[in-house]
Amino acid sequence: MDIQALKLELVQQLVNTNDAGVLTKVKRLLELLRTRTSPSAEEHDEDLIAAASVFGASAYADDEPDISGLVLKEPNPNYGK
Numbered sequence: 001m002d003i004q005a006l007k008l009e010l011v012q013q014l015v016n017t018n019d020a021g022v023l024t025k026v027k028r029l030l031e032l033l034r035t036r037t038s039p040s041a042e043e044h045d046e047d048l049i050a051a052a053s054v055f056g057a058s059a060y061a062d063d064e065p066d067i068s069g070l071v072l073k074e075p076n077p078n079y080g081k
Helices: 003-016 020-035 041-057
Strands: none
Touching: 003 041, 020 041
């Protein structure tokens, strides 16, 4: 996992979030993570998943289409080239 890319993605999402409730929850999560002594890898993964779900819940505006059911029908052979 590229830690720098993850940090950049989280910072970008924080900058684009205007929901005070979400920002408050993220702040509490960060404070909780700082006060823990040495979390296990499983706890760390759970914390990351919790943070991602907070951002996922507020990532899109209400007027944007739901694309969660889209399925890729044909792989792009030129992807990554």
